[in-house]
Amino acid sequence: MLLIGLVHSVLGEVLIFRRMRRGGLIPTMGEPLLRERHVRIIWASWHLPSILGWAFGVLLISIAAAxxxxxxxxxxxxxxxxxLAVGSALVLxxxxxxxxxxxxxxxxxxxxWLGQPAV
Structure with missing residues (x-):
């Protein structure tokens, strides 16, 4: 899952978002088809599964190590x-x-976090 998340993000950057940048980290060039706000949420949505995939990877490694x-x-x-908190920050x-x-x-x-079982 860690590798899948990494490949997903890298391919998205190389194949989709690279041409949509004006020099910053977050792509904003979507005109004329897309407005900046659309490109921004698409970019965040593209990387959110990678973050969640990394979390699943950590869990799978923990299970294997146990x-x-x-x-x-x-x-x-x-x-x-x-x-989820990192994903929230990404979208924000x-x-x-x-x-x-x-x-x-x-x-x-x-x-x-608040509802987690006691250790």
Whole structure:
């Protein structure tokens, strides 16, 4: 999953977003077909599965390293909560806070973190 997430982001940057940049990290050149705000959320949406894929990769590595022992539920919840929070920050920055997706991701991260099982 870690490799899939990395390949997904790299290919997106090389094949799709590279030509849409004006020199900054976040692509903004979508005209005439797309407006800047559309390109920004597409960019964030493109990379969000990579972040979540990396979280799944961490969980799979943890399960493999546990050698048959159960993985602590708190670890699972923490990894997912952190990945949701990072995704929230990505959408917030990319869309300058104009897309509400960052709020949903942040709420999910907070609820997961607050509801995690005791260690």
């Amino acid at each position: 050698a048959g022992e159960p993985v602590a539920p708190a670890l699972v919840v923490r990894v997912l909560a952190v990945s 920055v990319a869309t300058k806070g104009r897309h509400p997706g960052w709020l949903g991701l942040l709420a999910a991260a907070a609820l997961a």
